[in-house]
Ligand code: SF4
């Protein structure tokens with residue numbers, strides 16, 4: 010449409026003028042980045058007395074433990090495929106415990122009591138000259154960004170996928186307000202990060218590397234530049250105007266490369282490997298032989314006196330993290346949110362353990378619930394939607410649980426960023442509705458799969474039965490044919506006998522019993 | 532699990548509430564209302580107050596009947612705004628009971644019948660306006676206006692077109708009403724007199740027949756004159772008295788010399804404020820005004836229809852308030868940008884057609900209602916393509 014074209018031209022002009030890729034939609038939010046390390050150190054915690062490691066993979070599928078209760082495990086030992094013991098100690102239970110989930114549900118977890126001197130951490134594997142997928146898997150490296158994908162299989166799939174990987178995109182955009190874990194990591198470990206990028210580029214044979222970073226992370230940019238001076242690499246440091254949610258993978262790819270991904274398409278399909286900066290560092294550590302057993306968590310929020318970035322061992326409960334940092338919130342008066350103030354969720358239990366995707370713990374006083382007003386069709390939500398959706402239209406279908414309609418309006422492309430919620434003057438919880446709709450869609454798909462499988466089984470069984478029936482029929486036919494043949498033979502024989510009898514004049518005997526009186530049923 | 536929506540405050544994002552939006556719109560209405568009250572008729576203030584109070588009462592009753600929470604919905608401001616707009620659209624002399632009847636219609640028929648805020652397909656204020664003008668055609672078109680404190684009767688129809696008295700002597704109809712009469716007079720007078728003196732007018736347009744008025748400094752000095760002269764008068768038909776130019780000049784004078792133009796300008800100012808405050812987008816007002824402008828220009832250049840020059844056309848009647856305040860009501864307007872442009876263009880076309888070819892002097896209300904009907908279609912046709920759908924997957 011002409012107006013759209015004009016807007017697009019203006020947009021391009023503006024983009025060119027600013028010399029920075031502009032993203033579609035999104036919001037410019039006030040930037041508080043609390044808890045940045047002032048002295049170049051990231052806080053640490055003392056070892057908790059329990060570590061709870063959920064037996065779940067990033068899809069939420071259950072893992073089968075390869076350890077048993079009472080067994081001793083070593084730091085870095087595998088507890089289940091893809092799950093690494095984050096401290097040496099003994100397994101004291103494998104039981105359901107609350108996990109990081111909006112519903113606060115419980116899942117099977119391996120509970121470890123760490124050894125007294127379990128804090129000693131050394132490389133558990135030999136350092137290898139070149140990073141391999143094998144090594145990533147043994148060290149349990151998973152994405153430390155949002156989704157927590159298993160990095161080894163991500164790389165594996167990427168290299169499997171016919172097309173050559175071309176670009177390594179390092180995601181250092183921490184677009185959510187109030188989270189600064191990646192930024193502090195870059196400030197403290199810039200040199201290692203550059204090394205990590207070098208390893209990853211060698212491993213994936215990427216020709217080009219782009220570090221996407223927000224242009225207001227001055228300290229981190231300076232640190233990276235300094236590190237780059239020491240070790241020149243063929244990479245571009247791409248500063249971006251801070252817009253939420255610039256760090257979402259699809260949005261970032263779109264912004265950096267100008268390529269629009271379809272729903273369900275991964276950047277690797279376009280030859281782009283997108284890796285979070287913290288994950289890259291973890292990959293490097295795995296090359297050196299260190300398993301991935303901790304991450305940096307930003308602790309912030311209005312009820313946190315001193316915001317801080319702290320390195321937390323996986324399996325430490327949120328309550329423990331809060332306690333050790335001197336906070337004592339209760340869920341009655343506070344809401345504790347993980348995963349980011351916007352795209353995260355509130356915890357239902359503080360006993361939930363920190364996992365690879367726990368980028369932040371935000372503690373706020375409980376806010377009064379506001380009754381949402383009806384939608385006034387102001388269309389602000391469509392203006393800010395980074396996926397270019399029409400949230401208010403989608404809302405109708407999502408509320409009506411019309412999955413076909415929701416998909417037509419792009420439910421699959423919704424990244425659950427919460428921008429639409431934030432601008433909605435009526436205060437409608439659009440994102441939550443979409444999240445539910447996606448969940449139920451996933452469930453539906455699962456059910457469909459089950460149903461399909463059942464149908465397949467049914468058809469197979471039908472086929473099998475039909476085949477069996479056909480075989481039976483065939484056999485019967487054969488038998489009958491044989492029997493008819495046989496009966497002829499018998500009849501002949503009888504006739505002969507009769508003739509003979511008649512010839513011998515011996516009346517009174519009839520040997521007709523042998524005449525087939527029934528069909529040969531087999 | 533609590534909602535993400537609550538966290539607007541946490542991240543320091545100043546979300547605009549419905550009440551805030553409505554508040555801004557009302558704020559933008561204030562200058563226009565004040566200008567209206569001071570230059571045209573102070574009773575408008577009373578009307579606005581009566582309308583708002585009545586609307587709040589009716590709304591409260593209806594919410595009670597529908598068993599909804601009264602306070603939050605009463606406070607969202609939408610009904611106050613609608614009442615205010617309705618009061619501005621009806622003649623200030625409308626009897627209070629009729630205004631209140633309009634409010635009842637607006638709240639009941641226009642809003643709650645469809646399920647309240649956000650559900651109504653038609654602009655409630657315009658529904659009420661339409662019902663009022665159909666039910667009380669006399670009072671609704673009787674612009675007995677109280678100027679300078681004295682009740683002045685509606686003056687007699689101008690028999691000599693260009694003899695346009697100054698505003699304070701008119702004290703009657705709105706400019707559009709006068710234009711309508713003028714048009715019928717032109718029609719009557721030019722019909723029998725065949726074109727006999729062509730070209731007379733084109734040479735000296737300003738001095739013919741009305742030396743005293745058409746060349747008043749006010750009109751002469753304004754850029755409108757230049758603009759009008761620039762307008763091609765049509766190659767073919769320049770009839771005797773050139774009714775087109777006659778009408779055009781009359782219209783120019785009638786509109787530009789009436790204080791209504793200040794009211795329109797005040798609405799425009801309010802609208803621009805809304806644009807900059809990010810309450811409305813430019814699409815609807817721009818396309819409404821542009822369409823009306825193009826249509827009047829086109830008619831002017833065709834030269835066979837009596838028409839109003841551009842600027843007066845834009846400053847006349849309810850066009851400004853319609854384009855910026857009524858057509859932009861998000862609930863009943865199209866949502867996509869293209870849809871908004873078409874919606875606005877439709878309003879422009881219908882306004883023009885109703886103004887020029889129907890029995891009603893002003894067509895904004897009906898134009899808005901007519902386009903409201905088209906909104907579902909527009910929304911269906913012009914929803915932005917969702918680029919990341921499965922359809923495009925390879
Ligand atoms: S939550 Fe989904 S619909 Fe809402 S703005 Fe984000 S991507 Fe768009």
Ligand code: SF4
Pocket residue numbers: 383384385386387388389390391400401429432433434435436437439
């Ligand atoms: S922002 Fe809220 S009120 Fe506005 S269109 Fe979207 S859902 Fe409706």
